[in-house]
Amino acid sequence: MVHIPVRGELPARLGPSVQAVPGYGPSVMDARVYRDPTRYELERERVLGRHWMLAGRSTQVKDSGDWITYEGHDECIVVVRQSDDSLAAFHNVCRHRGPAIIAEKTGCGARRFSCPYHGWVYDTKGKLVGIPEREDFGPDHVNDIGAIEVAVGEWGGWVWINLAGPDKAVPLMESIGSEISMDLGAFKMEEMILHEVLEWDVPINYKTIVDGFNEIYHVTQLHHSPPEFTKATRSASFHVTGDNFMCFVPRPQSLDELNSDDYDHHRNSICHYVVFPNTIFNCNPEHIQVFQPIPLGVDRTKFLCWQIIYPGDQDDPEYAEYFKRTMLHWDALKGVVGEDIGVYDQMTRTKKSSAFNEQILSEREFKIAIYHQHMDRKIRD
Numbered sequence: 136m137v138h139i140p141v142r143g144e145l146p147a148r149l150g151p152s153v154q155a156v157p158g159y160g161p162s163v164m165d166a167r168v169y170r171d172p173t174r175y176e177l178e179r180e181r182v183l184g185r186h187w188m189l190a191g192r193s194t195q196v197k198d199s200g201d202w203i204t205y206e207g208h209d210e211c212i213v214v215v216r217q218s219d220d221s222l223a224a225f226h227n228v229c230r231h232r233g234p235a236i237i238a239e240k241t242g243c244g245a246r247r248f249s250c251p252y253h254g255w256v257y258d259t260k261g262k263l264v265g266i267p268e269r270e271d272f273g274p275d276h277v278n279d280i281g282a283i284e285v286a287v288g289e290w291g292g293w294v295w296i297n298l299a300g301p302d303k304a305v306p307l308m309e310s311i312g313s314e315i316s317m318d319l320g321a322f323k324m325e326e327m328i329l330h331e332v333l334e335w336d337v338p339i340n341y342k343t344i345v346d347g348f349n350e351i352y353h354v355t356q357l358h359h360s361p362p363e364f365t366k367a368t369r370s371a372s373f374h375v376t377g378d379n380f381m382c383f384v385p386r387p388q389s390l391d392e393l394n395s396d397d398y399d400h401h402r403n404s405i406c407h408y409v410v411f412p413n414t415i416f417n418c419n420p421e422h423i424q425v426f427q428p429i430p431l432g433v434d435r436t437k438f439l440c441w442q443i444i445y446p447g448d449q450d451d452p453e454y455a456e457y458f459k460r461t462m463l464h465w466d467a468l469k470g471v472v473g474e475d476i477g478v479y480d481q482m483t484r485t486k487k488s489s490a491f492n493e494q495i496l497s498e499r500e501f502k503i504a505i506y507h508q509h510m511d512r513k514i515r516d
């Protein structure tokens with residue numbers, strides 16, 4: 136039996152007691168935030184450099200000495216499993232003269248890493264433990280140094296990193312917040328397995344991609360959703376929780392049950408969570424897509440789509456049926472993501488146009504406005 140997430144004692148997210156659309160109202164916002172290089176540098180420092188982002192699945196660094204690499208916004212980070220099962224993360228940047236210490240993006244069983252240039256040796260926590268011809272360096276320069284540390288944590292079977300470092304990073308669970316950790320926690324992602332990762336190189340700003348997941352207005356036109364789905368989206372609920380967002384879209388076949396406060400959004404709706412600044416969980420009851428737009432520049436983004444599923448035995452007819460059903464849906468969703476990519480092509484053509492200086496948001500697109508307000512506040516602080 137695969138895990139079936141249920142609402143249980145969790146608060147209602149849809150139904151008569153829930154305000155579906157908070158009263159932020161429609162708005163207009165500056166569209167130059169997607170192309171301003173000065174602003175991008177501020178975001179690199181104050182947003183991407185200070186918030187928790189995904190580096191991969193915990194199972195990708197299962198055993199001691201296994202490592203994965205995170206590369207984005209001109210940073211190069213390595214995450215290594217330690218012998219006590221904890222994780223360490225550090226900038227993959229040699230303290231001598233700066234090249235990447237570790238050439239391979241992933242690997243296993245490492246005990247030491249040697250820089251390819253002059254052979255400085257680092258342990259799996261990034262501490263500098265060996266220097267050829269050390270006597271030629273002043274002791275004050277090389278004592279007790281190591282690769283610069285990055286904060287690392289695990290939740291939901293995901294490895295999260297925060298470039299602020301272990302001393303300055305806000306605790307991971309504080310950033311995810313109790314509402315999302317409980318609601319999304321019901322899916323038990325830590326028990327799920329990675330089925331596939333899709334990757335695109337998209338020549339637009341990463342926030343444009345986040346925006347596309349902060350509204351459902353586009354599904355009728357762009358994704359040709361049937362009228363009953365469009366009708367269901369009109370009953371969706373939107374929630375702001377700290378820096379983050381939740382959205383619940385009832386399935387068309389469950390609309391009649393919406394007049395009850397017992398409505399189980401886990402069983403009957405698509406549950407959608409955005410963890411600031413760029414982690415998006417799209418939860419169907421039986422499988423989850425995680426969308427991760429990783430900025431590579433002010434107008435270039437590596438866009439990853441992770442598909443995770445519940446594990447099981449293909450010889451078990453019930454699991455085989457689950458797998459078949461899930462794969463059919465996943466195949467359809469790949470087409471949907473392809474349509475999103477298609478519209479990014481059109482946004483690429485106009486991203487620097489003199490005619491694109493503001494955008495007009497409906498009251499159901501308010502999450503976009505709030506997301507950019509969070510961004511504004513963080514680059515000011």
Ligand code: FES
Binds near residue numbers: 250
């Ligand atoms: S640059 Fe790494 S050892 Fe010299």
Ligand SMILES: [Fe+2]
Binds near residue numbers: 357471475
């Ligand atoms: Fe879409």
